[in-house]
Amino acid sequence: MRITDDDYCLRESGMSNWIKQIVGIAVLGLNRNRILEKVHADPQSAWPVVERVWRAARGVYRSPIGASARVPFELLLLEEMLKKPAECEDVLAQHISHSNAYVSAYCLLGLERLGSHKIKDLPESLTSRQETVRICIACLSMPQSLGSFAKQLSAVN
Numbered sequence: 572m573r574i575t576d577d578d579y580c581l582r583e584s585g586m587s588n589w590i591k592q593i594v595g596i597a598v599l600g601l602n603r604n605r606i607l608e609k610v611h612a613d614p615q616s617a618w619p620v621v622e623r624v625w626r627a628a629r630g631v632y633r634s635p636i637g638a639s640a641r642v643p644f645e646l647l648l649l650e651e652m653l654k655k656p657a658e659c660e661d662v663l664a665q666h667i668s669h670s671n672a673y674v675s676a677y678c679l680l681g682l683e684r685l686g687s688h689k690i691k692d693l694p695e696s697l698t699s700r701q702e703t704v705r706i707c708i709a710c711l712s713m714p715q716s717l718g719s720f721a722k723q724l725s726a727v728n
């Protein structure tokens with residue numbers, strides 16, 4: 572499936588989920604820049620905000636998307652966390668088996684990008700999960716089970 576810039580907000584994220592995400596962030600009294608600052612300052616204390624955003628995700632964005640190479644906020648959060656590898660590695664590792672498949676997938680992606688040894692020995696309960704996540708790279712979007720995504724990232728490291 573091809574993603575355009577307009578599709579990102581309307582179809583891939585689902586308008587109602589996109590609105591829920593914005594409202595959820597507004598309820599916290601934070602804007603995107605303040606959220607990014609909070610994540611940069613202390614990934615552990617910012618976890619509830621990060622989790623809320625990733626729960627609302629409708630794709631695991633591995634790169635900028637669309638013709639304008641827009642960087643989705645979910646990916647910006649991950650990149651900001653990864654700027655402090657020592658602090659974020661434990662946070663991500665704690666949540667790789669999260670009940671929400673997208674939260675789990677972003678944690679796995681973060682550990683893979685860190686080159687963490689913690690992604691090598693993933694529990695069977697994670698690698699056998701069958702929930703479907705949408706993996707988005709550039710203009711491509713493809714469904715994949717969380718378990719196979721986990722195995723794929725584990726094999727790369």
